[in-house]
Amino acid sequence: MLSSDIRKGVPQATRSHQLAFLSCLALCIFLVNHAALKPSGEGGTLDSEDIGLVHEVLYSAENDTMSGPDLTKLNLTAATGSVERLYRSAKLQLLREENEWKNSLILPRSTRSLPSFVQSWLRNFVCAVALYLGLGTLWAYYIYVVFGAELFGSKKPGFWDMLEQIKVSMAALPLYSMLPALSEWMVEQGWTKAYPRLGEYGLTIYALQFIVYIAGVELGVYWMHRSLHYGPLYKHLHYIHHKYNKEHTLSPFAGLAFHPLDGILQATPYVVMLFVVPFHALTHELLLFATAVWTTNIHDCLHGRCEPIMGAGYHTIHHTSYKENYGHYFVYMDWLFNSLELPPVGPTPPQPLRSRRRRACVRIGWALGDEPPSPLVSLGNAPEGAM
Numbered sequence: 552m553l554s555s556d557i558r559k560g561v562p563q564a565t566r567s568h569q570l571a572f573l574s575c576l577a578l579c580i581f582l583v584n585h586a587a588l589k590p591s592g593e594g595g596t597l598d599s600e601d602i603g604l605v606h607e608v609l610y611s612a613e614n615d616t617m618s619g620p621d622l623t624k625l626n627l628t629a630a631t632g633s634v635e636r637l638y639r640s641a642k643l644q645l646l647r648e649e650n651e652w653k654n655s656l657i658l659p660r661s662t663r664s665l666p667s668f669v670q671s672w673l674r675n676f677v678c679a680v681a682l683y684l685g686l687g688t689l690w691a692y693y694i695y696v697v698f699g700a701e702l703f704g705s706k707k708p709g710f711w712d713m714l715e716q717i718k719v720s721m722a723a724l725p726l727y728s729m730l731p732a733l734s735e736w737m738v739e740q741g742w743t744k745a746y747p748r749l750g751e752y753g754l755t756i757y758a759l760q761f762i763v764y765i766a767g768v769e770l771g772v773y774w775m776h777r778s779l780h781y782g783p784l785y786k787h788l789h790y791i792h793h794k795y796n797k798e799h800t801l802s803p804f805a806g807l808a809f810h811p812l813d814g815i816l817q818a819t820p821y822v823v824m825l826f827v828v829p830f831h832a833l834t835h836e837l838l839l840f841a842t843a844v845w846t847t848n849i850h851d852c853l854h855g856r857c858e859p860i861m862g863a864g865y866h867t868i869h870h871t872s873y874k875e876n877y878g879h880y881f882v883y884m885d886w887l888f889n890s891l892e893l894p895p896v897g898p899t900p901p902q903p904l905r906s907r908r909r910r911a912c913v914r915i916g917w918a919l920g921d922e923p924p925s926p927l928v929s930l931g932n933a934p935e936g937a938m
Contacts, residue, residue, distance in 0.1 A: 643741050657674045
C-alpha cells in the first residue's frame with residue numbers, strides 16, 4: 552500500500568496513524584510474549600529427561616504425612632519449578648556453548664585462556680574489520696573501477712576521501728565491537744529474552760518474533776538517529792559522519808565512519824529489543840552485522856526506487872539536506888512521522904534542493920519565510936542543531 556502511495560506523492564501521516572501503529576506494536580509485543588510463556592520444544596512437549604524429573608519430584612514425598620489433593624498440588628508445584636529451573640539452566644548452557652563454538656571458529660587456540668567477554672569482543676572485532684574492509688573494498692572496486700565510467704563518470708569520490716572514512720571507521724571499530732560482546736554477556740547471564748534454538752518455539756512463532764523485533768528496531772533506530780541531529784548530540788557526535796555531505800565524498804567506506812558512541816547509540820535498539828520480546832540469539836547477532844552491509848549499500852550513491860526499502864537514493868538526500876529520511880531499512884517510520892523525502896525518478900542522482908519542505912524548516916526553528924542554509928555548507932559553518 553505504501554509503495555503505491557509513495558509514487559503518487561507521499562500522503563501525510565496523522566496523529567491517528569501514529570497512535571494506531573504504536574498501539575498495534577504494543578499489542579504484538581504482548582501477544583508474542585504471551586505465546587512465549589510456554590516454550591513448546593521440538594515436539595511441543597517435555598522430553599524424557601524432563602518427564603523423569605517430574606516423576607522424581609512428584610513421588611519423592613510418598614512417605615510424607617500429607618495426602619490427597621494437598622500433597623499432589625504441592626508436588627506438582629515443586630515439579631513445575633524444578634522443570635523451569637532445569638530448562639533455564641540448560642538454555643543458558645546452550646547459549647554459552649554456542650558462543651564458545653563461535654570463538655573457536657575465529658580465534659586461535661592461544662586465546663582460550665582469556666575471559667569469555669574478552670574472547671567475544673576480540674572475535675567480533677576481527678569479524679567487523681574483515682567485513683568492513685573486505686566488503687567495502689569489493690564494493691568500491693566494482694562500482695568505481697569496473698562500472699565507474701558508466702555509473703559515476705567524473706563524480707567518483709577521491710582516494711583521500713575514502714581513506715579518511717576508513718581511518719575514522721577503523722578508530723571506531725574496537726568500541727563498536729563492545730556492543731555485540733556486551734549483548735552476548737547479558738544473554739549468558741539470563742537477563743534477556745534471547746533463546747538458543749529455533750525449534751524452541753517453532754518457525755511460525757519465530758517469524759512473528761522477527762517481525763515484531765524488526766518493527767521495534769526500526770522505531771528505535773529512527774528516533775535515535777533523529778535525536779542525533781539536534782543540539783549537543785549533533786555537535787559532539789553525529790557531525791563527524793555528516794562531514795561527508797556531498798555526493799562525490801560519499802562512498803561505501805562512509806557507512807561506519809561515525810564517532811564510536813554515535814555508532815553504538817544507533818545500534819542500541821537491537822540490544823534493547825532483546826529485553827522486550829523473545830528472540831533467537833544468533834539471529835540477533837547476525838542482524839547486528841547485517842547493519843554493516845546495509846550501511847555500505849546506502850552510502851554508495853547508486854539510486855534506485857525500491858520502496859519500501861530505504862535505499863541509497865533516500866539516504867543521499869539525508870546527507871545533503873540533513874533533515875529528512877532518518878529511517879533504517881524501510882521508509883515507514885519517515886512516512887509515519889512526516890520526515891520522508893522522495894528521490895527523483897530516473898537515473899539522475901538526487902541533487903541538494905534549496906527549499907525542501909518548509910515544514911521541516913519550521914520544525915527545526917527557522918522562520919517560515921526564510922530559506923534554509925545550503926546543505927553543502929562546510930563543516931565549520933554547518934548549523935549546530937539543524938543538521
